[in-house]
Amino acid sequence: MIRTGGQIVVDQFSAEGVERVFCVPGESYLPVLDAFYDVRERIDLISCRHEGGAAMMAAASGQLSGMPGVAFVTRGPGATNASIAVHIAQQGSMPMVLCVGQVPRCDLGREAFQEIDLEAFFHPISKAVRQVDDVSAVAEAVMNGFDVARSGRRGPVVLIFPEDVLRASVESNVLKPQSPHNRELYPEAIAAIGHQLEKAQRPLLIVGGGYWTEESRERLHRFVDARQIPVYAAWRRLDIVDQNNPCYAGCLGLNTPEEAWERVARADCLLVIGARLDEPTTNSYQVPSVDRKGQILIHVYEDEAQIGRNFKPDIASPASIENIGVLFERLTPSIQYPRDDWCAGARVEFLSQERVLFDDSPLDLGRVMADLNKGVSTDAIVTVDAGNFTVWPQRYRRYSRPGRFLAPINGAMGYGFPAAIAASLAYPKRTVIGCAGDGGMLMTGMEMATAIKYGAKPIILVFNNCEYGTIAMHQQRTYPGREIGNDLTNPDFVALARSFGAFGLRVERTAEFSGALEQALAADTVALIELAMNSRTIE
Structure with missing residues (x-):
């Protein structure tokens, strides 16, 4: 079927299961807006009042569903307005596809109206960025963009479409979406992790990551319950663990009590799953300490490039959150030392935070x-x-x-x-x-x-x-x-x-x-x- 670049973009959105696109309309992607008219019963086009708001809605949609949220904005001012949300999605591991209209190819590099080098602009704050300069490559670019956004460590992908590419027509088929590429744990890592946890007296677990399923969470609960391991949530990952679980010890980040940092430092085996050990989660890179005397650090994370970036682990393996459950299920709950007091102490510290609740302010x-x-x-x-x-x-x-x-x-x-x-x-x-x-x-x-x-x-x-x-x-x-x-x-x-x-x-x-x-x-x-x-x- 002969279709315009704009129609190809929207038809590929439909193939990817997109139900909602957030935007601020712009003249640089008029063919896309026209194509949305034909699918208005299947895809809701949410026209927002600012590109930042539109892109933040897309990022939040991705965080909620684990599938890419989608936003469409225009070049120059629209793209720069949306950039805060791209940074939110990048640091938050939120799957997102931001599509940006661009000046015609013949005007690139001439400081045309609203032109900026969008690839250079978005490169430091996105998982991937690509400018599509051939209408015959549009379907593949959209398919690949969704694949990259939702595979491994989820994140924002920026697709740039010059307006003449969107106007051009070509014979093109709708492409089948790719299955996410989920990394599996190294078998030797599973055995090594099991050995360290079995002999640990003061193990501690930190969990993070942008998207956990109910199944992954249930396996996590069974894992910590059987081994009496205190579990902390990474910075602002408060909904991964049921906070009513007696093994839950709190969230690491800003406003974390000092006794929690001290407990993390005292752990003899620190198992980090899904968290990239960012600045808030590590108390400005102070916990764990660099020398870590007497502490084994195990890091399991979706993106191999992040492992060892801030702290060199003793044991490491890349693995997608979807496959973390394999680790929980394969490790036997063998324990050499009792941990009830260690786990209960962490829980008491967490509960004590909630006691400082009330004051005498008019609005408490x-x-x-x-x-x-x-x-x-x-x-x-x-x-x-x-x-x-x-x-x-x-x-x-x-x-x-x-x-x-x-x-x-x-x-x-x-x-x-x-x-x-x-x-x-x-x-x-x-x-x-x-x-x-x-x-x-x-x-x-x-x-x-x-x-x-x-x-x-x-x-x-x-x-x-x-x-x-x-x-x-x-x-x-x-x-x-x-x-x-x-x-x-x-x-x-x-x-x-x-x-x-x-x-x-x-x-x-x-x-x-x-x-x-x-x-x-x-x-x-x-x-x-x-x-x-x-x-x-x-x-």
């Missing part, structure tokens, strides 16, 4: 989180932005199953609201709670119009302390008495929400929250609850 966030836990089921999806306020939904809500917590690993502000919209569109019957600070909310808050238009119904909690609280905290610690640039002048968030047609309420006292939450749950539309607090409440 500890009690707010307690009321949220009572009012919203454990099946709800929680998304967060970046900032000090995130310690509350991260520490004081229990997560028990994969796909219930979405957060930007790279700490990008503005992610919480678009992620909540994407989650609500993907799971319209489930409750979605988005958490954002006042700073982050105004970075992507215009997407409320998108949520209203397409029927997304998340509940957004806006933690409003009228400042960039995290930076204010750092300034106060480093340069006492010289704080500058952090105070914010905010709109009336409730009036702003209502102006979009959303539901809005302001909560100033703790006792008001549970009622506000009940009204938001019953609103049957986007709902915003502004949590008004003083600037020191969330530091």
Whole structure:
């Protein structure tokens, strides 16, 4: 069949099972927009108010499903606006395909209108980037882009299409999607890991990774339960392990208590699965220590290039999360030394964090989180932005199953609201709670119009302390008495929400929250609850 490049792109999307594409329309990919018209009953085209919001929704979709979320933006300004989300997806191992229209091939290199070197721009922050300069290669490029995004360590792939390539026509067939390339553990690594765990007195497990299935999680639970191994979640991977499991010991990252870092350092066998040992997870690369006297480090990760990048392991093997269960099933639960006290001690330390819940502020966030836990089921999806306020939904809500917590690993502000919209569109019957600070909310808050238009119904909690609280905290610690640039002048968030047609309420006292939450749950539309607090409440 003879088709335009734009039609080939969209038909290949259909073949890949894409149900939703996020975009801001642009003239550089008009043939693609025209092709979407023909498949409008099969693929929802979600037109957003900013390319950053569109791409963040795509990244969140990928994080939720394990399959690539898709966004389409125009060249130059559109691509650069979307780049924050590409970085979010890269550091968060989120499968994503970002398609970008480009100037015609004949104008490349002439600083044409809105032209930038997109390959050079995206190369450092993406898993792969490719410019497609021949219409006959479009189908293969899209198929391969999806394959790369979802195989091994998932991540963002950027596909660039000059507009004349999208206009051109060629005889082309729809290509069958590729099966993901999942790495299996080295057999010799399984035996070595089993030997070290069997003789360890103080073993400890750190789990991470962008996407775990229910089956992988259940195998993990059986593994740690049988061996009494404390398990920590890597930075912002809070929903991998059931936090009600007695072996769960907490999350490593910012705001981790010192006793948790000390316990990781004391472990004689440290098994790391699915985590790349990034800066937050290792306390700025301090734990584990470089010399690791008396500690065996075992690293199992999807991307072989990441193994040994920050810490040289004693035993290592590449393996996809889908195949991690093989390790759990093959290792016999033989133990030479009792570990009950070691595991129980880690659990006690975790539970002690939750005891510092309540204070005498007019709006006590500890009690707010307690009321949220009572009012919203454990099946709800929680998304967060970046900032000090995130310690509350991260520490004081229990997560028990994969796909219930979405957060930007790279700490990008503005992610919480678009992620909540994407989650609500993907799971319209489930409750979605988005958490954002006042700073982050105004970075992507215009997407409320998108949520209203397409029927997304998340509940957004806006933690409003009228400042960039995290930076204010750092300034106060480093340069006492010289704080500058952090105070914010905010709109009336409730009036702003209502102006979009959303539901809005302001909560100033703790006792008001549970009622506000009940009204938001019953609103049957986007709902915003502004949590008004003083600037020191969330530091």
